[in-house]
Amino acid sequence: MEFQVGRTGAITPVAILEPVFVGGVTVSRASLHNKDEIERLGLKIGDIVVIRRAADVIPQITRRLAKKNQKLIQIVFPARCPVCKSELEQIEDEATIRCSAGLFCAAQRKQAIQYFSSRKAMNIDGLGEKIVDLLVAEGLINTAVDLYTLKTEQLVDLERMGVKKAENLINALSKSKQTTFAKFLLALGIREVGEATAKSLTEHFLTLDQLKQADLESLQKVNDVGEVVAKHIHTFFRQAHNLDVINALLEVGIQWPAIESKQHTLPLATKTYVLTGSLVQMKRNEAKAALQSLGAKVSGSVSAKTDCVVAGESAGSKLSKAEKLGIPVINEDELLDLLEDEGLKTKD
């Protein structure tokens, strides 16, 4: 049994399994999500469990098998953060238990830097979990801002880091300085502000200064932003250390083009698309960006309000749900035709 600390401080219990062959792969770990899930399954350390791979991908414990004469140990949820030993807190009616230390917790700090550098945020190629761990452990970085002060000479001395890899990372960091307002906002890691919300906020406020100055009332006028999310955003921009980080990031040269409010004039404005399965001729992110540039909203889940599902190879439950709801489904070729018609892509 292992307890992991996520970016937002969420403590996630992970079951360590005796390696077992399921659906063509060997599974040795499975998330248990939270304390309630452990109780629902009635799990104890030493249990024999049934494993499945949800959608042939995610290992999941479906139930325990009751056996006589098993030596079982009760699972005890930690009283303190397993990394920084700070107190844990649980908001009433929330299943998630969180570490209260915020960025003072090393685990949350590392996760925040990883999130900052992730593809959908600042898109820093070559900066994954291990490299971040190493940079933090060596005292080379403490916040995302420190990434931009790194030099090739500092990196080449690190374990398993050659000249090429170091140069690639420095180039990726330099390249990441040219970004978009929405990606920068996402990279800041404000609670409940993901890709879609960041995009809505930037399209509504247009500039960082206007967003920083926004009060609770005006924040709630943005699509998908209610009382709770507005409070998270408002609080974030009222904390001095967050403003210091933002200013420092701008000082190292992070910039983005001005946003023009033109969504209503685009051909797919008001349409919601969902991508599922593997695309062969283009990357998923490229397809998403292309649809968004035509004004479409690209959602992660299918509902009755979805206008169209793009199904690639090995499409899973999203395709089934779309068919059940009678939502139009197109394949990759049809998507390429659509993009070609709008002058965005030419078929090979």
Add this chain to the structure above:
DNA sequence: GCTAGTCATGGAAGACACCA
């Protein structure tokens, strides 16, 4: 109650560093 977004997850594939 329904819808949608966020978060966290593990394995496969590919890129790259290291070493003999």
Add this chain to the structure above:
DNA sequence: TGGTGTCTTCCATGACTAGC
């Protein structure tokens, strides 16, 4: 130079939370 090991990226899902 080629084999080996490490790391990153990509993927779809379930649980949870928030908005309407």
